[in-house]
Amino acid sequence: AQSVTQLGSHVSVSEGALVLLRCNYSSSVPPYLFWYVQYPNQGLQLLLKYTSAATLVKGINGFEAEFKKSETSFHLTKPSAHMSDAAEYFCAVNLYNQGGKLIFGQGTELSVKP
Amino acid sequence: EADIYQTPRYLVIGTGKKITLECSQTMGHDKMYWYQQDPGMELHLIHYSYGVNSTEKGDLSSESTVSRIRTEHFPLTLESARPSHTSQYLCASSEWTGGSYEQYFGPGTRLTVT
Numbered sequence: 001a002q003s004v005t006q007l008g009s010h011v012s013v014s015e016g017a018l019v020l021l022r023c024n025y026s027s028s029v030p031p032y033l034f035w036y037v038q039y040p041n042q043g044l045q046l047l048l049k050y051t052s053a054a055t056l057v058k059g060i061n062g063f064e065a066e067f068k069k070s071e072t073s074f075h076l077t078k079p080s081a082h083m084s085d086a087a088e089y090f091c092a093v094n095l096y097n098q099g100g101k102l103i104f105g106q107g108t109e110l111s112v113k114p
Numbered sequence: 115e116a117d118i119y120q121t122p123r124y125l126v127i128g129t130g131k132k133i134t135l136e137c138s139q140t141m142g143h144d145k146m147y148w149y150q151q152d153p154g155m156e157l158h159l160i161h162y163s164y165g166v167n168s169t170e171k172g173d174l175s176s177e178s179t180v181s182r183i184r185t186e187h188f189p190l191t192l193e194s195a196r197p198s199h200t201s202q203y204l205c206a207s208s209e210w211t212g213g214s215y216e217q218y219f220g221p222g223t224r225l226t227v228t
Contacts (some may be wrong), residue, residue, distance in 0.1 A: 009154075032214040043118075043204055043219030044157075051213035090156065099164060100145050100208040100215030103173075104156040 002027040004093050014113045019063075019078040021108045023091030027074065031093045033074045035065055035104065039087040047089075048072060055084070066072035086112045117141075120205050120220035128193055128228055135190045135223045137205035146188040147217065149204040150174060157204060163188055195227045 007022040025031055032051050036044040048059025055067045065076045074091060091105040118139040127133055144165045149157040149172075155181065159172030163182040177199070178192050188207075192199055205220040 036219075041123075041224070043120075043221045044206075044217075045219070046216060049212070049214060049216065053213060071185070094215060097141070100210075100217065101159060101160075101162060101172075102157075102217060104158075106156045107154070111153070 001004070002093050002103055004091050004095060004103055004105035006089075006091050006108050008108055011107060012111040012113060013081045014091065015083055016080050018079045019075040019076070019085065021089050021091075021110065022074065023065075023074045023105060024072050025074060025091075025093050027093060033065075033067060034092045034094070035063070035074075035076050036090045036092060037061075038090065038107075040087075044090065047075065047076070080111075081112045083112050083114065086110055106114045118205060118207055118218050118220040120223050122223060123221060124224050124226075126228065129194075129196055131195050133192050133195055133225070135203055135205075135225070136180060137188045137190070138186050138208075139188075139207045139218070139220075140186065141207060141209065141218065142185060143207035143209050143218075144185065144188045145208045145215070146182070147206045147208070148172070148178075148180060148188070148190050149206065150176065151202045151204055151222075153202075161190065195225075197227045200225060200227050 003026045034049045035047040050067045058064045092102040121136045128148045148161040151157045158174035160176040161180040206217045208215045208217040
C-alpha cells in the first residue's frame with residue numbers, strides 16, 4: 001500500500017532563508033506526487049505536482065520539488081522564504097489506478113520569522 | 115468563474131441534531147471527495163464519488179453519509195451529531211489534466227458539536 005511521510009511537523013525559518021520541507025513516499029508502482037498549501041481557515045491549494053514528465057518540478061510562489069526515485073523522496077524547496085509563506089504544507093500521493101484519490105502526509109507547519 | 119463551494123463555513127450544533135454539509139462545484143467534474151481533517155493533522159478520505167449515483171466509502175470509517183444526485187452537488191449528512199464528529203470537513207473535485215488527476219478544494223466547513 002502507498003503512504004506518505006513528512007519529516008518534521010513544524011519547520012521555522014528566517015525571512016530570506018532557504019525553505020526545505022521533506023516528503024518521502026512508499027509505493028510499489030510509479031506514483032503521482034503533489035504538494036498542497038493550506039492557509040488558516042482555508043482549503044488546500046495545489047503548489048506543484050510530479051507526473052513523471054520531469055524530475056524537477058516548478059510550482060507557484062517560487063516553490064519547486066525534485067523527485068528522487070532512489071531516495072523515494074519529493075522534497076519541497078524555496079530559495080528565499082517570505083512572511084507570506086507561513087502556512088501548512090501537505091505532501092500527497094496518488095496512483096494512476098486509484099481514480100484520483102489522494103493519500104496525504106501528516107503536514108508540516110512552516111513558520112517564517114522576520 | 116469555476117469554483118467549489120462549501121456551506122456553512124462554520125457550524126456549532128448540539129448533540130443529536132441532524133446536519134447536512136453542502137458542497138457544490140461549477141467545473142463539471144465527475145469525481146468528488148470528502149475529507150475529514152482534525153486540527154494539525156492530515157486529511158483522511160471519508161467518501162468519494164465518480165459520478166451521479168456513484169458513492170463509495172473512503173479509507174477512514176465515518177458515520178456520515180453522502181449522495182450524488184447531480185454532478186455539481188455532493189452533500190454530506192450526519193443523522194445524529196456527536197462531539198466526536200467535531201472536525202473540519204473539506205470537499206474536493208478532480209479532473210484529469212497535465213498527465214494526472216488534480217484535486218480542487220473548497221474552503222471547508224468547521225463543525226463543532228457540543
